[in-house]
Amino acid sequence: MTIATTDEQRAVQESIEAWARSAAPMDMVRRGPANSWRQGWPDFASLGLFSVAVPESVGGSGAEIVDLAAMLEQAAIELVPGPVLTTALAALVVGRSATPAAKRWSEALADGAIPCAVVLDERPVAATATESGGLELHGDGGFAWGADAGVSVLVSADNGNGVVWVLVDGESSGVTYDALDTIDKSRPLAKVSFDRVVVDADRIIGDIATGSVADLAATLASAEAAGIAAWSLRTAVEYAKIREQFGKPIGSFQAIKHLCAEMLCRVENVGAVAWDAAVAAESGDELPIAAAVAAAVSLDAAVDTAKDCIQVLGGIGFTWEHEAHFYLRRAVSLRQMMGGSSRWRARVAELTLAGSRRHLQIDLSALESDRAEIRSEVAQLVALQESEQRTALAESGYLAPHWPVPYGKGAKAAQQILIEEELAAAGVGRPDLVIGWWAVPTILEHGSVEQIERFAVPTLKGDITWCQLFSEPGAGSDLAALRTTAENVDGGWKLNGQKVWTSLAREADWAICLARTDRGVPKHKGITYFLLDMRTPGIRISPLREITGDSLFNEVFLDDVFVPDDCVVGELGGGWKLARTTLANERVAMSGGSSLGGAMEELLVLAGSPDPVVADKLGGLIGTAMVGSLLELRTTLRQLDGQDPGPASSVRKLVGVRQRQTVAEFAMELGGPAGWVEGPLSREFLNTRCLSIAGGTTQILLTVAAERILGLPRE
Template identity: 50%
Template structure:
């Protein structure tokens, strides 16, 4: 995933990439004099980077902040030198605030770079007898400051925070260059002594600080992605102990974690550049809380994977670490943004995520009328009505569903929520039905689909065994041919609802003489069949949630085989991959909202920091799901991204449950719903494939690391 979502943005990124390659900008980033960036400054202006988001009537390209973010992401990816962020954001700020056009033009054309200070300042603006504004103050470290930079500085005017534009070439302005860890990012100490102000900046896009950080976040997204690219490319080629190091689980998991960070950073950078100005404060805080660290951590892990090679001056990896550290410094560190995330989220409770449904929108009135009829029924009759009308599972083909597109499914979910209709949870039925629809005979379809949708049949899953959990293909339950069917013998473990399910989807080995994946058959098992013994297992919550199931010479007729004999592994993978389109209604879920409510009474800085981090993680994860939904609406097929999202979602929910207990103080160890949630969430990183196995899968399927 990248920030770019339109063809124009992708083309703009490609233009930046081509410019960087042609100009060999990476060598400028390595130049310790700190002045090499000037070599590419004018050509970069010719490329149009500085005026991307500046209105056309102010001399810019008239693009959006999202267009600018896409280009800045590529600037980070290519490590283009110079005060690019401050100049692009400075040009945008000044173009909409009454600053004389000559200053905007100077930034857009590359004649003058811009610098932006931190919002924390003791500087003061006074109104002189001549009606002009004068600035006095000291700024220890200003991002982008050099001798020729136009200065955008924070101050207080009549006790109110403000921002002003100042020219540096005046007697009462001192700009002292400061050596930085990033040689290609100028910064300086600025002292102003009663200096005339060019103009006061009143930002119409949100706060100056938020826009400045939004630009830095976009660059950080590019850095995080580039470091991932470097590390994975190396892991595919480097050999140790006779193998490519990318085959080692330790390397796969390091790369997988880098991918998680890069994906979150890209989603957040895209979001903060795309939202309305009123939603930007929370979006910016969440983005900075995660993306700044993502760039630094990915650069560090990149060096780790490269080993001694990464520790050499000649390799580029340390240059990305230098840039990431510098950006995090100028953003004020990630800690203040974690605190700001939880504060801003408390204030507005998150926000709704908008989806443009396109042509599907024309169906809304019809769907609303249909669902109003369902909503008028008694609760006990709603499931049957939803099933018979195709609204319960609209993704299924007619007559079981409505063959609804992704956009239509979202619309139906929206209208169900509006009508106050809760979609019945078929539990394992959601897994069984699509596979039966895919491979079932006409009689099987008639026998199982309608009754399951209407709630007349319930299901459990008999896949896992004592010796076959994540390695499901190692199952040993045996199915032997018998007159008219098969005899099953073996043991299944961990299924939920096995004590009350009517039917089970069951895998058994029907051929022991072929490779393990090929000799498996998919059965539909009547749970009332003689020879089935179900023994409940008590979970760590204290409840009998799980079961073990013993199959002793259980007879299954031939008409209960789903698909072809020995083709069960393919169908099992289809079952595990089946995924309905769920509407992601907002950026924060109930557990996180509860955590924020508890944090209001918290005065522990460490725990507040954790609360902010988890709130930002919730926002990032919701945005990843939202971006996946948008990709599905464009026709993309679901892939390993779902596994990545599960890893991140489970991790966040487990940490939220634990911090919730901590915030309750002495009450945290009392038996109650919070303790129950904490213990319950421990299953999330085990069920459906352990988090560690999923991380290896993500590294192999999304990054192409060797199996």
Template identity: 50%
Template sequence: MPIGISDDHAELAATVRKWAESHGAIDAVRAAETDPRSLADWGPRAAEMGLTAIALPEAVGGGGGTLLDQAVALEAAAYALVPGALLSTVVAGLVHDDADVRAGIASGEVTVGLAAAGALRADGQRASGEVAAVLDAPIATHVSMPLDTDEGSATVLVPTDRLEIQPGPSIDLSRTVGRVTVADLSLDEATVSTSDARRLFLTLAAAEASGIARWCLDTAVEYAKVREQFGQRIGAFQAVKHLCAEMLETSESVTAAAWDAAVAHDDDPEQAGFAVEVAATVCFDGAVEVAKTCIQVLGGIGFTFEHDAHLYLRRATALRALVGDPGTYAAALARRAATGVRRTGRIDFGGQDEEYREHARREAGHIAELPADRRRAALAETGLLAPHWPAPYGLGAGPVQQLVIDQELAAAGVERPDLVIGAWAAPTILEHGSEEQRERFLAPTLRGEVTWCQLFSEPGAGSDLASLRTRAERVDGGWRLTGQKVWTSVAERADWGICLARTDPDAKPHAGITYFVVDMSSPGIDIRPLRELTGDALFNEVFLDGVFVPDELVVGEVHGGWRLARTTLANERVAMAGSRLGDSVELAVSLLDEPRLGPSAPEKIGRAIALAQVVKLLGTRSTLRSIAGQGPGAESSVAKLVGVRSRQDSAELAMELLGDEILTGSDRAARAADLFLRNRCLSIAGGTTQILRNVAGERILGLPRG
């Protein structure tokens, strides 16, 4: 999914891409290999389309839009590989608050080259110096460069006729680069700004990185769908499918980070700085990796000059070089996080929350006044415990109302209890069960009067439910279940279990399965604890030996259990992520100032912070999509894969940072060891990472089955 979530942003992006294609952007890039000066025409052309002034004030001919609007357009332009001084001109227009300059940018009369590194030196009102690599300097009318003064850093905008510019070679064929020399410049004749040009450049460059990554993903996937080898399309090969799924993970991460950097632009400096440092840590390495993998999927054709893939790899590589080492931004992010800064998400409901706010606040306040032991029952009775469930158990709340309730409960200090396995069992009974089953189980589940376990996985089947062997035989008044289940959490204290058993052994693997509710106190049930690698016994084996289940505890139709096992409510639960980064990441941040840490530690910690933040951003974007009334995007599926990597890698990082302290038995060593060992299950439980990448490749990217 692209940066823009709204319909307006989708329309803007589509318009930009269509315009670029109709004007032959790729052909212009190829022609510039022998005539780089030809790219000068694309500055005025982009201005005529309105791309350079989307976020400039209307008073100077701009569009009066937001930085997010501008980022959406730049992402789309990068997807189409629009050449020339677009990015640099847009950044300069936002940095330099000069009405004449901005009007010139809006009209196309002013185009700007941009120095991302190096600086001139000011001596009083004179400036001089040399900057080795200035983006688009050879084709621009002006150049914007950093300036070091006695008072601090600034940015100076200078007409190119006051400069000596030596064009140089560039790996990126879609842009020019030049060495700029300033012999003696009067600052009275230049436009000087003290605004944060670096932050703006990183934000909008991240949007470009997102466009590059998305083109590379789309190109690789489309090729994998049609290219045949060894008698089948290569997208059916698991190795290729995983490459494409990993590209999806990375491109979605790049997009989420770029989006948040643009959204955070008007937040306070600490919040904006945090978001931009996450983007700088994630986006530029990510775009390069996706571009490289695109060529790998394309194979030999991707290595030819005739294919466009290398043009995008060149753009991504040059962009990363311009912004500088992402590791430095990761280290800065770690230092910022160590001071207590965390990214706090905010939601613009556009007034949609008003009809729910007062009622939610009033109910939350009443519950907060109750003794702690009466709050759960009150949450259940008011429908606030599971507001997305239909009445009388919930409120039938849509995404906006759910989020408002979350906010008001949090503001009142009321914590909503976790239904654990009940959160899986109850929705299935709610949607597919009989009225008697709903009355019997749902309210007690909400009130915490019953505890559930799930009897799905089996030793020979794991999460492959189609291969389960537990059998259910028809008897008078019900069924007798015989078999073995495994990895069953809380079975030792559960009152009820949801169980899948095969009721028709002759049916196809996905058919002939029925969904039962099992009384865990029934004769014939033997529960044996399974000790995990952590040393704890949170899982169990459950042996069923002729366990009787009456007909009234069959949920849905006999033989219809496969469909029920995949059930989620159409009106799903949505939530916004909190500001905390996760146990392992927070532990790593707390170790930043340990004197024994090596020089690479801040960068490693910063990268862990950035990845954890990306996971939260993926969830936030999915929630905002729900608020906008759109179907689910790729974010929720990708968040699972990226989240597993984040939690496992950060747990291992904490162990690494502690070094030999992990052998001492200190409290933080024990905590780190437990997280490291416990998190190994994350890439197995609920479907292994490898299987989930197959699913992502097939269901999200549309690759063929193997």
């Protein structure tokens, strides 16, 4: 998923892609020298990247920063050379400042007529005031990102009365650029010095907080990082599909699949944080934390994904002729110019410990007309006794609003979220149906009328609870390898076999069960979906003690267990399809509470006032926690737009599992002596080990992502 979420954003990305096909920016990079970017600059500037987020009142297009981020992402994919990022940053800073200088210079910056470098050094240049109201700059200006002969530079200056930002003409007397031969061959860099350089009053942009400029720079840099990562993933996957070794494409090998799937995870993560920082930049209030998270996540991710691209390419990736190294060079230089990712992890930890949080919301204004009715109906639920609420929730459709009427509300994605909000605001909790959330939708879609009447409402009211009899000792991730048999007998079926890892087996009234009804067909066929009364003779349940000491899971032995014909769901042999339907049943929801999650909030309390080493790790974990929430948000937004959840849904599961496990382990580490005694910290650490196994191991999920999302061939 790219930063672009609208048709308009995708259209401007396509326009940059089309320009690149004819302009061949990579050829400009290869030709050198560093100033070869000037050849294609006018045509590229005409695409509107520099003007897109500049207000119309000062010569821009008046769009949003997220539109600019989408264009920068595509520009990075095409590796457009020159001071693209810095000119965009300067146009944004100048164009959105409320000073006369904004009107004077914004249009030229927005048109690309003034290519611009930026100095992001936290130390301002020394300056003295002139009689005409301007400034005289003198001394070392530091590294000017994007600086080349004649290019203007946006730099902060201190005249003793405060810091202001000024736009300096690169050809002014006394300005010296000492060009540097950098690792990045696509973007110029120079050390700038000022020898009594006079800056007129109309070039003083104003007292913009240096931190705000740095936050905007981090936002735009993360957009560029998203493009680098996206190109690296695409290039690696395309190569893995066609490069053959040992008589088959290398993309069919698990090692390559997992490498590419990890790259996919990073691409999704970077796209999410870059998008969020750009969204946050519009209001500004939460930009510092959003930008810090974006930089902390994206800078390393772009470098790592570019490195992995070269790894997948193998020897050809290590040649000068292949363009992969240019993207690695760009990624590394981007990280260096932003001060390194550790700087931003420290910033994330600092802001978060001080109370800064990102508040993620979905715009439901189009449904406000429905809110009053929902609120009124929810108020009726609140008025009931607690013992009566569940029945009322079930009968009203609010317990499972995503289910079809009359069992739910038939609510579309946005309506589901609206209902969630109103129930939460009223303090009405919805009972957890556990396996029932999976079982009943399958029955509603594939079951008979009698089965629906028999199971749907009782499940909602809590009269029936469910467990799942899918996994077996030899059929975990490879579910189709199951061996439990179902023999046709008079009036029904006789089941024999063993199931394992079944939670709630001792408490459940009914089970959804897969058994093989035909052993003479391929393993994905011949499987049938049964509903099994757990009180049926022949069922023996043996608890399994877990590493926590608890016995949540069970082995279930089926010895000549009779299941009547009216408990077969769907067609004989159609169970595999139904099982996949069951496992895919998810309602649209946004997690309430902190965007970091409860476990992360508890870890912050435990961390107290951390030393730099702990703060660095804490900042990384906060960033990953935010990634999980943002992936959930973007998945929900896709569903609201009528699209499938997309790759973010799969990546969210992988990110979430790793995050919970790492947080639990780090909490135990911070707990000191409390971490090695039996207690909440050690228990949570042990308990989270199941997360990367249950419901499909992390390794299986990586393989599935590589094959189904990236299209790599099966082994």
